[in-house]
Amino acid sequence: QDSKALLDVLVHKGILTNDEAVQISKELAKSTTATEVSTSKGKYLQKLTLSGRFQIQYAGLSTDIDGTDADPAATNHLFLRRLYVGAKAELGNGWTGNLNYDFAGSTFDAAFVQWKKSDELVLDIGFRKVPFGLEEWYTSSSNLRAIERSPGTRFFVEGNNGRRLGAGSYRTGLFLGGKTTNGLFYNVALTNPERDESAAGVTGQGSAATNTLAYWGNVGYSGKAAATTYVVSGSVGVLPDQGGKAIGTGSDLTVYNAFSEITNGPFDLQLEYFASKNDNGRAAGRDAHSWAFSVQPAYKVTDRLELVGRYTYVGSDGRGLTTSDLIRSAPSGGTMNELTEWFGGLNVYLRGNDVKWQIGYIHGESRDLVNGAGNVVKGTGKATTDGVRSMMQLNF
Amino acid sequence: QDSKALLDVLVHKGILTNDEAVQISKELAKSTTATEVSTSKGKYLQKLTLSGRFQIQYAGLSTDIDGTDADPAATNHLFLRRLYVGAKAELGNGWTGNLNYDFAGSTFDAAFVQWKKSDELVLDIGFRKVPFGLEEWYTSSSNLRAIERSPGTRFFVEGNNGRRLGAGSYRTGLFLGGKTTNGLFYNVALTNPERDESAAGVTGQGSAATNTLAYWGNVGYSGKAAATTYVVSGSVGVLPDQGGKAIGTGSDLTVYNAFSEITNGPFDLQLEYFASKNDNGRAAGRDAHSWAFSVQPAYKVTDRLELVGRYTYVGSDGRGLTTSDLIRSAPSGGTMNELTEWFGGLNVYLRGNDVKWQIGYIHGESRDLVNGAGNVVKGTGKATTDGVRSMMQLNF
Amino acid sequence: QDSKALLDVLVHKGILTNDEAVQISKELAKSTTATEVSTSKGKYLQKLTLSGRFQIQYAGLSTDIDGTDADPAATNHLFLRRLYVGAKAELGNGWTGNLNYDFAGSTFDAAFVQWKKSDELVLDIGFRKVPFGLEEWYTSSSNLRAIERSPGTRFFVEGNNGRRLGAGSYRTGLFLGGKTTNGLFYNVALTNPERDESAAGVTGQGSAATNTLAYWGNVGYSGKAAATTYVVSGSVGVLPDQGGKAIGTGSDLTVYNAFSEITNGPFDLQLEYFASKNDNGRAAGRDAHSWAFSVQPAYKVTDRLELVGRYTYVGSDGRGLTTSDLIRSAPSGGTMNELTEWFGGLNVYLRGNDVKWQIGYIHGESRDLVNGAGNVVKGTGKATTDGVRSMMQLNF
Structure with missing residues (x-):
């Protein structure tokens, strides 16, 4: 033309x-x-950009429950982990429309209108992740060195199932953020309280249990000292009425996150810490102060080969957790009080990060039974998850 | 290249x-x-055009039922109202493929093959809206000045729930239409009787209750007199076996629509009228002649600011209606006989209609209880819905 | 730019x-x-190609059950048969990402990462069809001359419902294949055992019943002799634990397929044969050796007009089948032992195969009642399906 x-x-x-x-x-x-391929003859559209992400995963994980032969069926399956297609429309004066859809699962990753006045002031209206968590928010799902996010991240941000907190990740709301030229960044958000990225969720009008908005705040700093780049960040989320064993019953939930990432040539180190105050989160009249941390060193042996390890600890403080809650695709080993996970893996960068193959070994242990009343039976109960996870990624 | x-x-x-x-x-x-971005090397494809629409809405609506303190929970939520991505493929000789998909909700807006012989003769085969209604069919969802369609439109075209008629909007079928150079236009259609834009709906093969086709006809005229442009239109829909309190029980439904839109510089006026004959639509042996009308004046104060008002009346004629049936996202105030709604709003055109922010206040009242037998208790029963609706739009 | x-x-x-x-x-x-329209500034992406397929179908089919007036409700409906949008991303060194999504039905057609070392060695990782069946695997859904695949194909590859085998078509796994310059081709695959192209299916992690992988193999040859081109192919699928009346109960299933297609100018002939060994597939202790074949001659009268006929026989060997199992959109005539189908149709190529209208008449007969114990009552029971199927296609 x-x-x-x-x-x-x-x-x-x-x-x-x-x-x-x-x-x-x-x-x-x-x-x-x-x-x-072109677009409608609009007066304002300046550019339409398409993107995509294919992730195909294999999980071979079994869980052994101490003191019984009746272990749950092991997982041995291939599946589509993410199948993102995205579009970004630029309409001038700082206005953009941003969509990222996960065809695998029929869920949203992002769907918002953005007004960027400057780097220091960016307003997002719509559906995206709240500014909470190194792995969940700060790191793209295409850059997770340990394939899946840690049990700590999962306990805090995955959907509330009476144990996990559901306090992070996807929300519809207003998001304001920015960063200054000297490395300081900030983010605040006002959102629906619930996480629900399904079609029914993003279009839903809430219920009595989800009609109280949630508040989010974050500050951080990224900088460089000689050959070392680093970032430190702290976040808080305040979710009125989203605490307790069931949401919408008047109990409040507050969550905290701090992280740091330090990179020097082939070395990368990620440190993350989570804490929470969950009113009546253990049982009626008993608050839960669940917390978690994780340490992940990685080393690039060559441009194409990277080694990675990760250790995570999650303490539910009597709220309870299961291996299937916190280790993706793992069979459940029953409700326990705490969990540790070791991950060791290898990443092969075939076309940079755009075509990548990852494989790793997982060893997880949950300990100390939690009963319905939120009582922990110290030293009783243990489940061990072992196995392999592997993923093929293509990104554009 | x-x-x-x-x-x-x-x-x-x-x-x-x-x-x-x-x-x-x-x-x-x-x-x-x-x-x-390009396309497969096809012999016939001449052009592929992409389009999109982002609408993020906030609804803060409460319903007060007269004579009780047990009012339903108010709505206070943000959600994705529409997330359209569209594609149009032109294959020459008048043939085009037209897709518009709503990722929010996982539903279809359009999916048809078109053969355009000339402006006077256009044949659509597939899924689209039937030629019925000013707001529903004639006006794009990107151009609704009052954010949501009126309670009248909703009573006639939204899914049949035993009260609303479900007689308009999305259908799969054959659609023939055209317009002459002197301003006359016409549309006829032969379609499935049911409205169902979900994945299960568009691929479904019907049931005994939905295996009778429906018929649609429309004529209209659009013209210009001095600085005034105007359009007048009349439509009828004949839906055998889709009447009664439950569909597929032998009762027939006929619906009528007339509208006019008059524009003169910054002024715009929309007038719309609906009527129906619903055999046994009130109760066994009692037909319902539900009807509705709506008036919507709008005035553009500047290129960027527009004021809009709308008044709607819906009379169910003993069939029944609720505030949640007819005011989107409103809590239900129980089954009544008639409803009025006042809407007053402001539209801010940030990048023409392509980036737009809308906000408005809604006051609705339903009156006169309807019981199971279709009897109206005049003067008894009233529910009032009040609140704010706001929407951000980005269109390309 | x-x-x-x-x-x-x-x-x-x-x-x-x-x-x-x-x-x-x-x-x-x-x-x-x-x-x-462009793409993100990736270092590796060389090309992004979009494609699409619109198929709108009408089915008017009734089933007459012998010896009763209580026949099932006839089908008389229009629906979206397929609404594919596809994307192929080329990242160099033989790596591509391939997505084909069916918006009608919200299901996947393909989602895999491919590494093509050469024509002789192509590796696919992800979700696609296994190399089994002329109509199901070797022929694109845009090139089905008889509109829908045959009852034989449907018995072997459509979802297992206790009668059909679910042994073919969509799977997530690893696929290796290639063809040599002299016409020989081969394919092997290692996949999940179950077919499930839904969002829940492609992201699912399996259950005790689907945690045993399945194996697939195929060899074939395509060549040319004077004006005649032909292809012959044989395939086998081994599905441990997927046999019996219910899967995951220890019974194994093995399926076989052989086909040939011969083309000479306007003539095209397709021959296909299926066989199976289904342990306990008839009833406990009784294996089922279900089989089927189909013959489909077609003749292009002109460049735009084509006549096609097809005859299919399916013998369930006591496992059972229904008219609705094997004739798409047909009402069920009860569980019988065998089925024959005659199809006669006309294809009109309006813009080559890219805009095509098809119409055909279907006559199917199922015979010989099968009871719950897998016993066939020879000569008792018959159901006849008759009617019209028509489809409009637009492809790019």
Whole structure:
């Protein structure tokens, strides 16, 4: 299209003769192999950008419950972990529309209108992740060195099932943030209280249990000292009426997160800490102060090969957790009080991060039975999850 | 791609030397920031066009039922109202494929093959809206000045729930229409009787209750007199076996619509009227002649600011209606016979209609209890809905 | 974008003056009617290609059960059969990401990462069809001459419902295949045992019943003799623990397929044969050796008109089948032992295969009642399905 218009002009300007232009057109036609894709003739649209992410995962995980032969069926399956297609529309004056959809699962990853006044002041209206957590918010799902997020992240941000807190990740609301040229960044958000990225969730109008908004705040700093780059960040989330054993019963939930990432050449180190105050989160009249931390060193042996390890501890403080809650695709080993996980893996960068193969070994242990009344039976009860996780990624 | 071919030709034609072309290529490579998107090498595809619509809404609505303190929980929520992505493929000789999908809700807005012989004769095969209603059919969801369609439209076209009629909007079928150069337009359609835009609905093969086709007809005229443009239109829908309190029980339903829109500079006025004959639609042996009308004046104060008001009346004629049936996201105030709604709002056009912020106040009242036998208790029963609705739109 | 850069270079090279370039830019701006679509600035992405398929179908089918007036409700409905949108991302060194999504039904058709070392060695990781069946695997859904696949294909590959085998079509796994320059081709695959193309299915982690992998193998040859092109192929699928009346109960299933397609000018002939060994597939202690075959001649009367016929036989060997199992959209005529189907149709190629209208008549007969114990009552029980199927297709 462009070439045709250019040719017309070149003829008009006397640089090409008519005959030459006709012949060039024919030769161009031969070399054009496909029709280009365009957009509606809008007055404001300046650019439409498409992107995508394919992640295919294999999980082979078994859980052994101490003192019984009746262990749950092991997982041995291949599945689509993420199948993102995204679009970003730029309409000028700082306005953009941002969509990222996960066809695997039919869920949203992002769907918001953004107004960017400057780097220091960016307003997002719609559906995205709240500013909480190194792995969940600060790190893209295409850059998770240990394939899946840690049990600590999962306990705090995955959907509330009476044990996990559901306090992070996807929300619909208003998000304001920015960063200064000297490395300081901040984020605040006002959102629906519940996490629900399904079609029913993003279009839903809430219920008595989810009609109280939630508040989020974050400050951080990223900088460089000699060959070392680092980031430190702290976040808090206040979720009125989302605490207790069941939401919408008047109990409040507050969650805290701090993290740091330090990179020096081939070395990368991630440190993350979570804490919470969950009113009546253990049982009626008994609050739960669940907490977690995780340490993840990684080393790039070559441009293509990377080694990674991760240790995570989660203490539920009598609220309870299971291996299937916190280790993705793992069979459940029953409700216990705390969990530790070791992960060791290898990442192969076949076309940079855009085509990557990952494989790792997981060893997780949950300990100390929690009963319905929120009582912990110290030293009784243990479940061990072992196995392999592997993932193929293609990103564009 | 095009530039490379053009350069080759320019060298071949002696306009550039080989060295110049190589250097130009390098400089072009530097300035190219992204890969272009193309299509399969099909013989017939001439053009593929992408489009999109983001609508994020906030609804804060409460319903007060007269004579009780046990009012339903108020709505106070943010949600994705529409998240459309569309594609139009042009294959020549008047053939196009048209898709518009709503990721929020996982539903279809349009999915049809079109053959356009001329402006006067256009045939659509597939899924789209039937030619019925000013707000529902004639007006794009990106151009609704009062954010949501009126209670009248909702009573007639939203899914049949034993009260609303479900007689309009999305259907799969054959659609024939056109307009002449003198302003006359017409539309006829033969469709499945049921409205169901979900994945299960568009692929479904019907049941005994939905295996009778429905018929639609419309004529209208749009013209201009001095500075005034106007449109008038009348439509009818005949839905055998879709009447009664439950569909598929032998009762027939016929619906009528008339509308006019008049625009003069900054003024816009929309008038709409609905009527129906619903055999046994009130109760066994008692037909319902539900009807509705709505008036909506709007005034553009500046290029960026618009004021809008709307008044709607819906009379169910003993069939029954609720505030949640007819005011989107409102809590239900029980089954009554009639409803009025006042809407007053402000629209801010940030980037024309492509980036728009809307906010409005809603006051609705339903009156006169309807019991199970279809009897109206005049003067008894009243529910009042009040609150705010706001929406952010980005369109391309 | 490209033109602007080119103009800059042409000015720099002295071929155009500054004034000329500015004027050309203005003229180009006028002629540009739409914004182009591009991709993120990735280092590796070389090309992103979009594709699509619209299929709108009408089914008018009734089933007459012998010896009763209580026949099931007939089907008389229009629906979206397929609404595919696809994307292929090429990242170099033989790596591609391939997605084909069916918006009608919210299911996947393909989602895999491919590494193509050469024509002889292609590795797919992810979700696609296993190499089993002429109509199901070897033929694109855009090229089915008889509109829907045969009852034989449906018995073997459609979801296992206690009668059909669910042994073919969509699986997540590893797929290796290739073809040599002399016409030989091969395919092997290691996959999850179950077919489930829904969002829940592709992301699911399996259960005790689906945690045993399945194995697939295929060899074939395609060649040309004078004006005749032909292909012959044989496949086998081994599905441990997927046999019996219910899966996951220790019974194994093995399926076999052989086909040939012969084309000479306007003539096309398709022959297909299926066989199976289903341990305890008839009843406890009684294996089922269900089998089927189908013959489909077609003749292109002109470039635009094609006639097609198809005959299919399915013998369930006491496992049972229904008309609704094997004739898409047909009402069920009860569980019988065998089924034959005759199809006669006309295909109209309006824009080659890219815009096509198909219509055909179907006559199917199921015979010989099968009871719960897997016993066949020879000569007792018969159901006849008759009716019309029509489909509009647009493909790009």
